[in-house]
Amino acid sequence: MHQSNDYFMTLPERTVERLSEYRRSLLQCLEEGKTHIFSHELANLHHNTAVQVRRDIMFIGYTSMQRKGYDVRELVDVIGEILDSEMGLNVAVIGIGNLGRAFTTYFVGKRSKLNIIATFDVDTTKIDRVISGVKCYPLNRLKEVVETHQISIAILTVPADSASEVAAQLVEAGIKGLMNFTTIPLNVPNEVFLDEYDMITSVEKVAYFVKSPRE
Amino acid sequence: MHQSNDYFMTLPERTVERLSEYRRSLLQCLEEGKTHIFSHELANLHHNTAVQVRRDIMFIGYTSMQRKGYDVRELVDVIGEILDSEMGLNVAVIGIGNLGRAFTTYFVGKRSKLNIIATFDVDTTKIDRVISGVKCYPLNRLKEVVETHQISIAILTVPADSASEVAAQLVEAGIKGLMNFTTIPLNVPNEVFLDEYDMITSVEKVAYFVKSPRE
DNA sequence: TCGAAACTGTGATTTAATTAACAATATTTC
DNA sequence: GAAATATTGTTAATTAAATCACAGTTTCGA
Incomplete structure (x- = not known):
């Protein structure tokens, strides 16, 4: 090597x-x-x-x-x-509930080459509002907004029951990287980089090691 | 073996x-x-x-x-x-902002041997309210509540600047497992199981692999 | 100016995790 | 009821990640 x-x-x-x-x-x-x-x-x-x-x-x-x-x-x-792309990468947060907001506010103010450009939700009371500093679009405009803003990374924080469907739409819209925070494992084509994080699993792991400490 | x-x-x-x-x-x-x-x-x-x-x-x-x-x-x-402890384990969520609420609501309704018993916050408007189905206590009652309810696992979702201090209090209070969602790496004694998850790192990783795909 | 001390950079080794390979077993088909 | 098929359980091989061990600098102190 x-x-x-x-x-x-x-x-x-x-x-x-x-x-x-x-x-x-x-x-x-x-x-x-x-x-x-x-x-x-x-x-x-x-x-x-x-x-x-x-x-x-x-x-x-x-x-x-x-x-x-x-x-x-x-x-x-x-x-x-x-780590950074020269021109920066554009990010969207899909589902702006508690977790989506938590994520978005974490990023606010951090100078970073990752720009949260848009959030999406189905809740009509949220649409067109600016939440955690970022504008919220309706989910049915996903493809359009992703394309026009050249969003390449999506953060998936929607409820479990719509996770797979929304993920498919994201892939269809041409997303390149997907961070899945839902509890549903997703299938995406190989060329889309997928990372998944499941809070429940993490805590169950902690519980296991609390119960059965190593050595 | x-x-x-x-x-x-x-x-x-x-x-x-x-x-x-x-x-x-x-x-x-x-x-x-x-x-x-x-x-x-x-x-x-x-x-x-x-x-x-x-x-x-x-x-x-x-x-x-x-x-x-x-x-x-x-x-x-x-x-x-x-995975489960026979008698179940009691859990507290420390810091009931967006992330704390996201976590807590994820658990609601899931039958599980992990019981979220209490949440804690400094914000006086939250104290004594029931948030996401769980009662919120003031942070200064941490030790007392942890002890009386035999809480063995803590989920840390406080702002970065109080993370270390609160973690120390948790250790002092006798917590056995700690799930750290803040961006501050913590030091805890060896007998406390620590798991850390950092959203920003995750997304930076996704960005890296979007930019530099494998093979 | 010489030797000891403090760090870095990296080959070699070890450990942990994953994957391959396949024998053993049960089921189906003819 | 024999051969073909599907599936498991496990040993062995591979790969990935972490750690050890140490030679090579630079700095410091006498």
């Missing part, structure tokens, strides 16, 4: 996740005026080891000032080059 | 997650009157393979009627024996 610094292979999924997390800590460091950071410091801010941090950073081909730690500013920029 | 059906070792984390997911599909099957299910059917309902399903089921020591598929009822029960 040969890796150069010029062309990137796609990174391991876990590494991508950690880079996203590192970046946020690093931005925090910048605000606090910290200019350099050691691998073990960054590790301590997250739940991992210095080696893991160094390996992740190795993957993106950045190297530090030896013995001074990583230059925080530079590292933020390099992570940005990896 | 020797595994008997009588005493269980703790299961792989991913297996636990999948079992939780399987169970929900299986309950759905029961409602539809389906009494048996093949490994490949269960696999198709999720995003995995028949082998994976069989391996997961092997882990919990259940074996099917050969060639008839798994007995749905039995399998649900066996998964329940693995």
Whole structure:
């Protein structure tokens, strides 16, 4: 396996996740005026080891000032080059109930290359209102709005019983990435990147390990 | 490595997650009157393979009627024996903003051995109200309520800037499992099971793979 | 200026998770 | 009732992820 610094292979999924997390800590460091950071410091801010941090950073081909730690500013920029699309990506939140609003407000104010352009809902009282800073469209305008605004990522926070149907519409509308927060597993074509997160499963897992601790 | 059906070792984390997911599909099957299910059917309902399903089921020591598929009822029960605590576990949701409410309402009506007993918030207008079916207490009564109701699991959905402090209080109050939905990584003692989920990271990951598809 | 200390970068190793491969068993078909 | 088929349970192989171990810098202290 040969890796150069010029062309990137796609990174391991876990590494991508950690880079996203590192970046946020690093931005925090910048605000606090910290200019350099050691691998073990960054590790301590997250739940991992210095080696893991160094390996992740190795993957993106950045190297530090030896013995001074990583230059925080530079590292933020390099992570940005990896994670962000140059022109940014447009995002829609589908279903603006509690979860949709939670998600949307999380993003507000965060400078980011991801722009929440639209939210969608079936509830007519929400339509055309601005919710959490973003305009709400009726679901039946999904395809039109996705196309005209070139939305490539959708966050699915609709009730379980409409999840599959809406997902199909999203695929049809040409979405490229789908984050599914419903409890219904979805099937999408291979070229659409799908990630699913199920809160109930997470908590059942916590409960299991509370009941049966390891070693 | 020797595994008997009588005493269980703790299961792989991913297996636990999948079992939780399987169970929900299986309950759905029961409602539809389906009494048996093949490994490949269960696999198709999720995003995995028949082998994976069989391996997961092997882990919990259940074996099917050969060639008839798994007995749905039995399998649900066996998964329940693995995942659930006999007497159930009590859960509290800390921070009843959008995300806290989303989580709480997800659980309402789901028959489950996990009981959301209390929610907590600092907002005095919420206190003593019943939100999403659960009573809201002031944060300063955390320890008292956790102790008297024997709450062992906490769902942390407070704003980022109070996350660490509240987490410390939860540990102090004797919580056994903590599900952290804030964007702040937490440090808790080893005996407290911690799971963290960060929406922003998830979406940044989706964005990365939209930009750099695999193979 | 030399040696010790503090970090990084990375090959080698280990561990965990997934997938392949297939024997064993039950069912159906003729 | 023998052969073909469908399905499980499990061992072995593979792949992915994390960790170990250590050589290579740079800096510091005497």
